[in-house]
Amino acid sequence: MKVILKDLTKIFPNRTKKLPDVIAVNDFDFEIPDGKLVGLLGPSGCGKSTTLNLISGLQSPTEGHILFGDDDVTDLPPEKRGVGLVFQNYALYPHLTVRQNIRFPLENLKGAEKLTKEEMNKRVESAAALVQLENYMDRKPSELSGGQQQRVAIARALVKTPRVLLLDEPLSNLDARLRLQTREEIRRIQRETGVTTVFVTHDQEEAMSISDMIVVMKEGVIQQIGKPQEVYDSPVNLFVAKFLGTPPINVFHARVEKEMLFIAHQPVLSVPGAPDGEVYAAIRPEGFIPDKEGPLTCALSGIEVMGRDVSVVSTHPESENVAIRSIVGAEIASTIDVSARDVRFSLKPRKVFLYDRATEERILFAL
């Protein structure tokens, strides 16, 4: 089911007249293609959970429309929309067993949709099989691990075959190892069922790894929509550039003069087509090449070995980041003289983004 958000706005009026109203979702306009997994990504308070609640119908928009396929569901209550929602804390009914929890939504069906006991059991069994919980059906949620609880919640959301599956911070309550495993699970379940899925996360790695499409938000406004790799490779503004990627992108105060990028008066990169002026130069950690003749000189702080990769930590007076982290291969790293005071880099043009100092919007240059 295709989900279309049209000029969607949600304003929370402030209780006191003195403070301005909070615009949680500001004029959203985008389309989620059928059968895709979409990640809503942004820092806390950016309106991503509100967006999810608007789609689920738990909250109603101040303005705008929500369409599932051709149906306008804006004014429909949640139960009539056919959505499955997985809550951040799973909201499994603690007094019911796994089986009863999964069956709960089916027991609510009325009229023509009403199911017989056998049909219910069949649906419950198949939902449980989908999330591989067949052996835990008679346990209470408290007797399950976090990952298993998560899967029960997904099964419960999927059992009535919703048109849209919504996941609110699905991985945030899991430990690091389970998180990796569960995100693969979510991807697999989504692929198997083909249900259009929207999930909310503040963890960019999570969003990047499993989404077909990510929507980066900030203060209720969509910043960028696209395939994860596309957004990572060409962030449209400084916020998106800073938000995506671990270690974070390195931002320098720089200026462009005669199509040449200067950092601390050193010409570091030729940027054909960029207008003269003060800019931010944002450089991905993998955009640095240690080079004894390189134009960018940084004060070396140390080298961090993280298994496969090596991170060179250095500082620079024009850097916004306290420490500049550049990821380099182990072999290249071994050529760096650790005892030296400075380390010099040349830059990969594709990993360098320029942003206007005032608007923080992207300035393109020819590669």
Next chain:
Amino acid sequence: MEKKQWKAWLYLLPAILFLGVFMVYPLVDVFVYSFEEGYNSASQTFFGTGFYNYSYVLHDPYFLQAVKNTFLLVIITVPLSTGLALLISLGLNAIKPLRDLYQTVFFLPYVTNTLAVGLVFMILFKKTAYSEGLVNLLIGWFGGTAVDFIEGPYWAKMFVLCFYTIWVVLPFKILILTGALASVNQDYYNAARIDGTSKFRIFRRITLPMISPMLFYLIITGFIGAFKAYSDAVALFGTNLNAAGMNTIVGYVYDMLYGDSGGYPSYASAAAIILFVIVLTITCINLLVKKNHVYY
């Protein structure tokens, strides 16, 4: 190890001494007295031992009346007050504006002086030389005949006693239940809403199980409290409860000890032990029910 245990006992000693002298010893004593016939507390003498005290108490019409009154009080007030408290808390939980005001209003009886409460009930129910009481005035308006609630028929007196008891225990129950309801995570309700669960089903399948521990606590303490009722009856009907036919088991025990017809610690002890057995039985039944119906 030895030394440590010795230390632990030392720390416990003040509490053990206090409880031993003022709780355990009297309890054992009551049990012993209940089997000693004609025990005299002044001379510390008795005639013999046996079940005579129990037999006497169980054949005493005043005691049987007290048992009947107490049971009626328990059976009427515990379910009614708990149910009412649940309804009111659900209502309080559902409204937003004025909730604090209503909460305060409902909690007022809890902090109101007993004497003031007695006075209010007198104005409501008592017939005096000058008035027939507010309730009778109302009955009169609706064309009914006045009833003497304090010295009149048994059902009227029982009604007042139950009314009073419910009114007195309600605030605490409302307080506990509004707390319990507020602590149910909103996500459960949202999840149920998404699944199109009807309001009644949400209440029966989610709310009720979630607050069942608190509800059960209120029922058990309600039972025990109602079985121990005494002061409420005194406040309404005066100290001569046997004459009013409104005595309770605890009232009977008191009368046997200190009342006008008192001075019989053996009978009082036997009655107290009978009350203990009744409360124990009811609590055990409650605990058995809990096993199947209360979720923790």
